[in-house]
Amino acid sequence: MNYKRKTLVVALSLIGSVGYMPFAHADSDSSGTLDRVEITGSNIKHSIKKEQASPVTVVSTSDLAKQGITTVEQVVNSLSSNQSSQGSSQAAGSATGGASFADMRGLGQQYTLVLLDGRRLPTNPFDGTAVDLNAIPLAAIDRVEVLRDGASAIYGTDAIGGVINFITKKTAQGLSIGGDLSVPQHSGGKSRSVNASYGYGNLASDGFNVFGALSYQKTDRIMTMDRKFASTVNSDTSTSSNTFPSNVRLPNGTWANNTCLPPYSVASGNRCIEYPGLFMGITPDVEQVSGFGKGAMRIGDNHELSLTYSITRTKNTSYIAPDPTAYDSSPGHPILPGGGQLWSRSVPLGDRVDQAVTTTQNLQLSMEGLIAGWDYKAGLGHGENYVTDTLVSGWVSGSAIQADINNNTFNPFDQSYANWAQLSRSGQISEAKTTLDSADFKVSNELTQLAGGPLGVAFGSEYRRESMYHNYNYGLSKDVLGTGQSFATNASGSRDIYALSAEMNLPLIKNFEAQLAARYDHYSDAGGSLNPKVAFRYQPDPKVMFRASASTGFRAPSLYQLYSPFNVSLTGGKGTDPIYCPGGAQQPGAGPNACVPDQYRLGNSGSSNLKPEKASSMSIGMVLEPVKNLTASVDLWWSMIHDTVGQLPWTTITDPNNAARFANLYVRDPVTNDYKYINLPYQNLGSLSTAGLDFKFSWQLPATHYGIFTIGLDGTYTSKYLQDYGDGLGYQSALGQYNTAASQPAIFRWQHELTLGWNHGAFSGVLSQSYKSGYTDANPNGQTNMVNTYSVWNLSGTYVWNKKVSVTLGVKNLFDQNPPYSNQQDVFQQGYDPRVSDPTGRAYFLKANYKM
Template sequence: MKMKRNPITNAVQKALFTGFIASSAFGTVALAQDEDAVEEQGKITVTGSRIKRSDVEGALPITVITREQIELSGESNAADFIRNLTFNSAGSFRPQSGSSAQGEATVSLRGLGSSRTLVLIDNRRLPKSPATGSSQNLSTLPMGAIERIEVLTDGASAVYGSDAIGGVINIITRSDYQGAELMLGAADVSIPSNGGEREEGSVVFGASSDRSSLLAGVSWNDREIVFARDFPWVNPGASVYGNSFTTITDGFDNFDWTSYANGVGCDFPGTGFYTVPNSNSPNGTRCAYDFTLVSADEASTENKSFYAKATHEINDNWELWSNATFSQAESFGRYAPVPDSSYFSVPLTSSSPNNPTNPASPLYDPSLGLDPQSVNWWHRFDALGNRDGTVTTQQLDFLIGTTGQIGNAEVEFGLRHTDNRTSDVGNNYLLRSAAAALIEDGSYNLADPYSSPDNVLNAMKITIFRNSKYDQDELFGSVAFDLFDMDGGPASMYVGAEYRQEKYSDQYDPQSEAGQVGGSAGNSAAGDRDVTSVFFEALFPVLDNLEFNLAGRYDDYSDFGDNFSPKLSARWQPLDNLTVRGSYGQGFRAPTLDILTQKPSFSATSVRDPQSCVAQGQDPGCSLQINDNIVANPSLQPEDSDQFSLGVAYEPVDWFNFTVDYWDIEITNRIRSFGAQTLINNEGNGVSNPPGLGCTRTPTGAIQFCTSGFGNDGTVDTSGVDLNARFTYELFGGNMSSSFQLAHMLDYTIDGGSDLTKSPGLPEQRAVLSNQYSYGDWSLAYNINYIGDQDADSVDSSAPSWTTHDVQLNYHAPWDGRFTVGVRNAGEKFPPINRGAVGSRDYDFNLYDGFGRVTYFRYTQTF
């Protein structure tokens, strides 16, 4: 039976109990609830524990984000919402054009990396992404299916196994809904001048009888592609892959990029080719290419999902339940035309019609004073068209199980099957062998590539594909029972076991795998593993106000070995309104299948390196492309962690409460990714790179090539403090709720080195102040989001603090409809341009966004 209620009153009550979430996904934990509410709620399972309990404030630091709070954030998709958590300290990866992980969105709690943050769906782990093999893709999450999000900011390997080092994000999907709900929404952005528009919607139905219930719904959202040229801060690119040549001495390339005589082969009107000075070339110029004219920064994103939940009481003791979700995420990206060079294959012979040292060549330039000799061409194949990539991920997740009573024990067992597939199709790539031959014999004319016949262009052009999967099959079972009575109540025990089979395959087309495709990156990888786990948890309420929780988990991996993770937590309540809590635990992260099995691959990676820029006669802050060799490491070892936390939750008066939690994490034998820009930054900042990884430079200081990949990187130590505070009071006849959350990082060191806190990309603080005022059928929200500044001693410039303001207005109509209009970043704050960890873009793409003012409208109708 559907219950009628005032939506405003309901929203206020939710805010009083769990706090209000701001646009950056700020959520707080309620410190106290009415005893009747707890009794009505009954015992529940919270993230980080398998034992059901009715305690409002437990031994673990958990932030609960309700559905109402998610809607108040103004975000249209779950990935962006989760990425904006203040606990996502250093930001995280999001869909971006030109990447082999184009459609991915991840979260990285504590700045420890996405592979150290475990994402759960209804207490079971989200499968790893087929496109990465190491992280979980938030882009597949259906926004409309989310009931609440629980964030555990503490290690939990003793409960969930591998990857739960930085914390756990548990997505709880909707259930027990009665009636129907329709939501439609749209949003527009002020930056860039074109693109970035958004649409969203969801439909949910729910019905139940005395013994059965069914909920089903669909959810969708999309965001249009954004091109680099449409940002007001974009600077023209000057890639060396334009239309130039380099000379060779004793088999060594001199990297003296030189344009052809009299501007031939460059400065084509309406294209990205243009001539720039180069003091190192024989004629003082080279032909550059402005890739920003055609490349996209933000890939488009689209998510369509169907989800269903069903339960049936077989009898008074047993219940059968099933969950099913199907989601499809699609992303379209555009990258500049293929860059390539004979440097990676065979130099152009002295007799080629395209060799400028050949007197018979139309490109011959006697003023260079060069005898006929072999040279390397460096070319942008603009005549082939832009590289367009479409990535489609389909995930089918089916879960069925039963829960019942056998005597005084609660028993649960079930099975889960997940099909997780990704396909990637790329158009207008280069078949290297064909291109080299056609350039050598002159069929493809470097002096005027646009005049090349269609049959020549088609002979060089190739469509690439990539098919990936990361499937999971799981069997699980558990039993929960009381052991004996203690002064604070019965001691409880939970024992369970899981068997999980993972099947991973990331298959590139044969030409790409053989290195015959120019302009692509990555290579195939494949592997399977079985994981067998047994675990326990015991709760000992020693006194009415003192309890201990002991948990342990043993995991046996078929490929690298086994691990045991213990954890002890305690909760002491000396006063009715004061809780003191603490925990100590050990965790681990298993080497992922992609790292262990991936084949070597090449990438023309865009980086910023002052030495190379100066060596090429450019400004030290230029962006350039370098040769990047990405390698696998089958000898990686698992990493381990030791974690400690201590906190208090206090409600001195009924209108104010707060929590303060200190956390400390130490990771040993660390596994991390070292990209080319990271390797360069480490060199500049005096930080050692792992053995086998680094950049090789020419005598002039320019990068010759970088070797990037994964490695065990010693020890990482980090600690911090989380503060949550909330005020609720009456104001002018309405209700006011104000919340403040601060995530403060105290230190972050590698191998006992310098503190990296406040270094580029790792702010010391992220905070949110959120306010909601409700009056009658109206509610108004105003939020302030803050990202701290970052200082740099070398390589990257400092980044100032970044503060944005969000406003939302809601009107609850008498026909159970709700109108919502809002603005994110109302002041149109630009991200810090060319400041901080800018990487290959103009700003830190993981930490900030470049959308400017986002204006949105949403209508929700409840039936």
Template structure:
């Protein structure tokens, strides 16, 4: 009933506009073209800064050396430093990562997450990424065909509906392109051979709308990026104990760490070494005993761990003779990928004032996510265990009669080592190679519509279907659990390699036979959208035309996700895991989400009210109804006051909402395992420095998945700004904004539950002895948040030496970003603080200067990210100087020159990161967020990079 009443009122408003059409006719009969601005449905002659809108042109993108939509978004000051790219979301590690991100890249305006930013192409929606179903993958945007990008840094739920709390990013395609043009782009880091990027494009267009009445244009682009690993950069070290960084790992890549286990060669009590040392060591490694941990690839000593990571259970007894793996150095710094995207558009006149169009946009993105080799302990499979009718009398331990059995007593003086028993050990699976996941994402959209005018009224009608699909597959590094245990139990594989040794050919053949390749899971999304609106003058007022817009937005959204069905992903050699169907060690399993279709209906209206010649109000109202979620009505009121030609005051107030995604509502429950170590908050209320093994828990199962009871997020937000011109050809602006949210949709993690144990105690399942056996996590409606900030922009154009010099500034000061986990917990300030996901940097900005001569344009751009507090290591160590530190700021410069002195040929050369600035050091490792010793949410790992572009227009 509410929808019917609102439709009736908006229809009446439209009829009134038609009745007043005669009042809106121009006296002279001449018409100036009105344009539509992102954030408003009313076309107007010019945008005079009523909205905090940042426009980035294709020329600016090229002159800054940006080659992808992800590059452009990362350069925006309003886009938070976030974990929404192919490297940072490479999320085997950490509980907060989006395991369904599919290697994609996503926008994150104001730090409200990808689902709080609406991404449009020509003002219309694309289908969300196929596996996550939550937001648009930026890899689906064909940047080579983009004319400009309009970034609305204000809430826009009253105009566009859900997803627009943080703002709107509208990619506008080129129109009426004529001719044929080809271009190539190549970039390579100067600090090493890896990390190259290549791109080729062909764009063509035929027909002139003004004289021939039609235009057909298309563009096809293919790009490829090479992998860059931690081993390719000297600063990407996971073992820098003098700076507070050491790997939290118990596995070794070559000679396995021999660990204590009942009925094994090394008992749980450990063994003394030699005749004078009375310490009983619970972990033994021949490389550590001979001071050779670093003599093998990626091997490191753990002698520093009892100091750097004393709070995590490292002691003299378990670290002195244990080797570790610098898995941060093994980690992927830049993802290898292949992208093909294209656009085909046909426009044609349908009369004097009407244009029809058909538009197809398509992309295919394939990337590899590469992880360090998996690690396992043989102790999970007890001795004399029967699985599927087969007896494992030594479990997975190395058998006494095996050809590579190491007598630690005879060779290295381990007095309590019993060579008559099998050896229990922990190994990182170096011989199986890196775990590699392939991620494919396909996104297509077909749109047809009519745009035109009658009299002074503009209308737009379009029908679009967007479809996206994606899948994840195991490419390398994963092993069949049963085959792996059989290989280990046979003794054919040597887990005790010394420097210079390798596996036999027979062992490597056996290793290859255990590997599993195949598709894990896939998903798809679809959005069908009918958009229709009309806008124009409603009546004459003393100060100008009262203008209106009314419209409707009807959508049908689909999402489905298969989950991991063919394989059972496990993390240990337990009898139950071995008995599981197609059990695979270490793969990332996910539950399924049933196929779901929901309808969304919306009507909206907008009024542009000129109260005075110098004062204008913009009032909008939108009603949305979401199947399964409910209804919402959101208003927006804005004003623009121009007391003189050099000063403009503006502001807005609006409410917003974001409906939960189908994945968040319907994804099934999956059992995962925690990473790193944590202390039981009941048994160990003060874990710092407590090295009781019962205080340090590893790989605890937890449940995560959808929540059908989720409510929409709601927001109240406002902005107040000033735009002024202190000098000729100079414009400066400053906008204060704040966003208050309630019922935030949040993926509750075990880490957060541990930090707030008194609130979530019921989510920890314990056995009869009080040990944690399971943690319940997953999507919830969290508490509220308050985000505040200040946007600064500037533009100055002057003449220097008879040529044009243009300088632009864009910066964001994050004043506050407070969040509460649930309503009963306190607000926590995150600005300038390390987090697992989004970083709320106190300052982020860019300053660009371009000098344009007749045939040469030179651009120097500076990018600034302020420092912030590093990960809190108070519970990691008892050493005060290793508990808290500040990460330094990150400033880089790009220099790009473009030459157009040869007809139809454009040549561009640039140096990115001109002064070869290394990423600032951070002491976190990939157990908590991607990146070891550096942070991919802030820094570019390539270093100084040369970029070359050539473009030729054939005709």
């Protein structure tokens, strides 16, 4: 047949988990022909035997599985260019729905475009700016292609930070059954999964293939008390005046206490202080079921029709400290005859348990083939991401507790469950959904022969309709304490996007080719933008290649940033009212709680006044292959984003030195003058500028009597990261230091993945290292503390019998490396930063698979 399309598996199998497209040596192809495939970063098919003008990394999921990687979140975190700061563990104490995101270069998850087979997925409705990695069915993924430079001219104006393209298996035959088990050395965190797939038919001989895959995975939570590094109390540990039994704040402002219950609470002066972080689950219970099905058929010699459906359901159950409550007791009341406030915590009800269930579905109809010498690809798709948030147990009704205090039917000093159960509330508190409907069509061809090779062109068009809604159960959101949703309101929105694109590959002279591309996107709510890209590839010698690219970008505000519902969230850090109690000194007109240290309440909401962000990016690099099977590359990259959409840093607003400047953002109670929340809607800030270097090295050593050895290094060095938050605040650097302005971890100066491989017949082994450089800590006490480097080694061995049975045994975190100590207080976990490290510790794993 005339229509041919082969995958990269053959090329990648020689070089391990980090893939490169090697140069074409004189003896590497005896047939004189090269199959052409579509590589992420271009709509024009290229030879699989040469590096492209844009830097692309290809990762084999089967190789990653040998290192004990079992989730898409772990796959993305294994990329050195990724600096994600939100994963499933952030569901503890935050309304994230357990979502995890990719974040190339640390620019922000909204600038990394995540694709499935080259097409978009619906965004997570609780965030609205990015695709939840949990929505991708790992069991059906063959490989991951990562484009590390801007791709706005190819895939969309918002692909500023890069593209991560998950490629599903094209076909499958026979039955395959597998599973894995991971058991940590310490309590909690046990993980197990099972998967099965079946395929029937051969596209080449039968003209059709159908296959499906099912998988189930469950990971147990880890509680704070299961890990010493997370439960050690020191001066940096976050404390609370809400204790059990109750603290009493007398009308004259002094405190009195009852009995403290160590280790969760200890005496401090005339009251108890509690360590709420000791109650919580530092990782959640996660349960995921996914299904994937695909049917493909040949139509004649040159056309292929396929229908793909995937569904993933992820249940994330998080545990945080019992509900903090504060309520008044009138003078003469039997509980507190002298009157005052009761600062309590619902310990008898147990931890607050929150469960988010995310269901993602995608249906894609595709047609591709050859017409009159033109390769074409067309598709219709529908995707949706639906999330429910349910209060399971441990949550307290604010109205009930005050009413029962007034009626003398509730005693906050009674430790029995029955006394507290009357206050408990549960049920679904909110639901949210995003949908994405799309249609696309593109064609490509080689028009003529130039001095350096064929001139290739591609043209494309695309239509998308995005919609979202977020609804609340007001009966719970406005009454239940501690959810941060007491002010929440419903919201919804939708828009249409149209796009046209063109691309040309110009091999003007021998060993030199240029890529010219342009794409016009028009948003019904943000206008349009034309974004070009220019790239070149020059290979003066078979062993040396130079490449460079430059592009612009345009990102329309997401529907979530435009229409997200108003809600109030709590900060991890605490403080007093910076206007009426700066530094603990009460000022005239202060409310009764102005000088009581507490978490700050932030009012978050979308804004219809946002304007689009504009960006430019550039990369320049070289690739060396001095001998066959040894490839090294270095690429310099730089990005600048203007009018970034975000929120003013709450740490800057609550700085007493800025009190007068931002006083208008405080929404206050008209009677008491205590502030209710700080109003922080999304707005256009200043610019974000980043730069750095990517290093890659892959070497397959000559075969020996003891087997074949390989070495791979994937590293990223970030040299600049400056964010201007607008309002005259100036640029602030998060490079190598905790980002106090954004309440986020540092941008690591250096990250790498090192892989040492061995293969000898049916046996193979992998020793790998994940490394992150140290950084300056958050320093809430004004001290100069460093967060140490974080290095984790994994070791595994695999045996394959008769190409049907494979068994892998391994150890993750071989040396039982604890997360480095951090004094950050911006998330509920304490003693370390869960956004950049794994608390599981050493874990032993077994993975097995059988193919029939």
